[in-house]
Amino acid sequence: MKKIFLLYTFLFLNLSAFAQNNDAWNSFPNKDTTLIGFKDKNGVIKIEPKFSGFTIARKFENIIAVTEEKDQKWKSYYLTKTGKTVGLDSLYVFDNGPDCENEGLIRFTDHKTDKMGMFNSEGKIIIPAVYSNLTKARNGMIIVLKDAEKKQDGEHFYWTGGKEFLIDINNKVLIENFAYNDDLNFYSLEKTKEPSKDPIRENFLGIDGQYYSFINFDKEFKYWLQNTILSDLSKANLEKHSFDKIVYWKEPDGWINSPKAKFIYQNYTFLKLKLQELKNPKTDYFVTTDGLNQFIFESSEYEMYFNNCNESKEWIYPVKSIIIHPKNKNDLGQDHIQFLRTENGYKLISVSSKKDNLK
Known part of the structure; x- marks a missing residue:
């Protein structure tokens, strides 16, 4: 397929790329493997082993979720590379595990309101905790669900109602009524005045009157399978x-x-x-x-x-x-x-x- 691309690059992508070029620290255990700490690429210990529980990060790039025991009590929070602690007892947990940063951003939950937001790599709230649910940041974009009702089904819960939007990391709405879709490649974004005619893309009209199109993984794969294999x-x-x-x-x-x-x-x-x-x-x-x-x-x-x-x-x-x-x-x-x-x-x-x- 021949296509003329009108690429739309978010400024904050460059910022994310810069953050991710920093040297990541690697996790390492104590002698009895009950606690983990972090070393830099040269093996210099940056944090002595003291974390356990929900500390699942193998690499410390910008910000991670950690758990440690202090005074016989468990304490969970987010930790930045500069040593700043934020979001005490506000870990976002899904499927028995906390969130992991993507593009220097990490999700948190305000357990008083049961709403979700995001911290940036400096531990600052970049997306306020006003959403019922939200995805990881992907190419500087986030799908959010607002004003939904949580319902319990045995051991699991689910959302009903509410409205879904596609926003950017400045909490600006890009597309209204944007239903969650696992098959969209957000890193393939094209922004044009007219809908894309590419059969493997899906088009969405943004609030700015422009069309946002994304490659659909399923359509892409089936086209590739038929024509290449x-x-x-x-x-x-x-x-x-x-x-x-x-x-x-x-x-x-x-x-x-x-x-x-x-x-x-x-x-x-x-x-x-x-x-x-x-x-x-x-x-x-x-x-x-x-x-x-x-x-x-x-x-x-x-x-x-x-x-x-x-x-x-x-x-x-x-x-x-x-x-x-x-x-x-x-x-x-x-x-x-x-x-x-x-x-x-x-x-x-x-x-x-x-x-x-x-x-």
């Missing part, structure tokens, strides 16, 4: 669009790493047959979106795909899984083929077969 199922093309290592499941060993050339060579027949099935409209399959599994992809070559808390950065590097059901409905199991979105396009990264016939 399924149009050429040669060994050379599959290897070209594979990660350096491909992880596959093999009984009884579990997950195994294999160099891509070796894996493609040994499993080409299987891959070609499975991918050819996708061309048949009768094939029962679907595509899902997830993040890279930190318990499987642990080595250094995957580091850039995780944040400072070892969470998958699926908001820019999603994993697209093709899940193929067996032709015989009585057969059990599915075949999985996974592609990771990288800086160089989607790459085959993981395969599993219901018949365990991978080599």
